[in-house]
Amino acid sequence: MSARTGRVRILRGREWARPVRPARRELVSALPELEEGRPPLLFVPGFGHGAWAFAEHWLGHTAGRGFPAYAVSLRGHGGSAPAPEATLRAYVHDVTQAAASLPRQAVLVGHGAGALVVAHALARYPARAAVLVAPVLGGWGTLGAALRHNPAGTVPAVFGGPLRLTRRQLFSPDLPDPQARQYVARLGRAGRRAQWQLLAHRAPEPAVGAPPVLVLGSPDDRVVPPAALTRAARRYGSAPLLFPGMGHDLMLDARWPEPIDAILDWLAKA
């Protein structure tokens, strides 16, 4: 099913009957000195990452270019409340809540599995635009790639254990080793149910308000194979923007300014 068309679903009886329980949410921000009327960006980190991953470079850079920048930590990650039994639906709830709490209609930027959360959130919140960075949209291909590059870190996750990502998966060799090791040490883990849902979940419903969607990533990403990147972009009717030589964590890798500048240029143009 294409992400742009498809049937709008009005009745959500089961969701209304069982609303997601609230959990304390970490929302960090960097605001431009001068309000220039630009749309705010909400960055959504992937599994294992918290808002810190964006606070490192991208938030400040975005604010420096005049866009209000926010990053949320999904429950169980970063400074948000612990949530070992979290589901994908709870993560989507966290993102729509964070987005609706912003003063103006936001651009959602999801990284890794956070892009999948954003793809689902787009059906619940009319984002001004969406950016999927190195999107892990799930399915068995994701598992295949992870097993190929990091069998020892992946196998436990299949059985409900934590998914351990390695330095080689996340970063290019350009990033100084101590820095990379420090980032890897900060990684947490997603809920095991959410990890399983990464493999089998319903396709995202059509996005509300048909926002423009940009997909970008790296052909040398060891988590998202280039074919998956192309597939993701095609779903939203475009081709991926590529940054060769970078690892999966484009926001932390050595050449982090390039992708964020591309995103902001695209927004300024759109």
Place this chain on the structure above:
Amino acid sequence: MSSSTDHGRPDPDATVALAPDGRSVSDRGDTVCVIGAGASGLAALKNLREHGFGVDCYERETGVGGAWNWRHDRSPVYASTHLISSRPFTQFPDFPMPDDWPDYPHHGQLLSYFERYADHFDLRSHIWFGTEVIRVEPVAGDRWDVTTRSTGGYGPERTSRYAAVVIANGHNWSPKLPAYEGLEQFRGEIMHASSYKDATQVRGKRVLVVGGGNTGCDIAVEAAQQASQCWHSTRRGYWYTPKYLLGRPADQVNDGLLAWRVPLAVRRWLHRLVLRLTVGDLTRFGLPRPDHKVYETHPIVNSQLVHYVGHGRIAPVPDVARFHGSAVELTDGQQIEPELVVFATGYLPRFEFLDPSLLGDDGAQGQPRLWLNAFAPGHPTLAVVGLVQSDSGLFPLSHWQAVLFARLLRQRVERPERAAAFAAQVTAGAGQRYAGRVVSSSRHVFEVGHTEYLRAVQRALDELEAA
């Protein structure tokens, strides 16, 4: 125009046409006019803009929120108004209320929700505040001439021509007062619930509250706490659903059953069983036995009424027969002497700016004949949004009405044959109801079951968009 917000707005007088009687009309092209910036008007404004339409919204007050803005002179809310449907049923489907809010938010929180909605989607710049619509007339080509002026009748009138009109003027502001014999002779104080604002108005008085709706029950409870004596007069017995069942908001429990498509008869049986286990037999308290099945009247959600009846703070009494100089005679012959009578007898919809026959309301009874409670036969570019009495929250229903109308307007251009099929459906289905059997009463004219209604909207949307 005396609107305070029109700075920086492009001049609308791009084209000037002439009305049949020679008035000059500024043609607004494909722009859509939305009347009212309450919950339903805001939903219409946001969704029409999202579908690419230019929108002019007229609001007679100086702020958004309509009925939920207590500063507005037509607002029916009182200080203690809380929602009676829980958050998931009340929020707009694409703009959730903060999840740290209570299950049943206060009306003040609701107003801040609408203000945030307006700011979040940058709606205020499209609203002409302090401007009331005095006439809406159809003109050739399914277009509309909308005449406006400053609220209160100051300043010149001004007529603009629109491609479509959304009426979202609300239906809870024009009080409905039943005629009682001898009411003019009654020497006590009388008021309609619309002028009830807070408990100080009943403090220390002998109060009769007339009406068994949610407002009547709320005011009876406040009178129980504050007044020296309180009678509560209802025409019939009701099922008083508590706000919480099994520790969860009652509507969420009910929708859990709906989601499993549990048949109505079984849900009725379960509901009665749960009520028997929690509230129990109300006739013991002197309340009349309900003369109808569960779900056949608009739900009354109140946990406190029975509690105060049990404390003897509320005396349930039957319907009012007639008024005397200082006493009120009830249908059972009993005479009581209240100092204050509060009529919580509801509201009637009013479209003072529109020929009632346009909405199929030929006798001007306040009972339009529409399809999906929104679409008027023969007027494909007119929609009424929010004219629904839902057994649950209203705003999601308004949202989907607005989405359906926006997509209809888009299909009129992109696929006229689909829009024509929709128009035929409107004519065929006008007056259709979306609730199971309900007790016949003017308060149930717009009553819909939210699941049945939304299912009908879903079907309409699917047919409109079908390949």
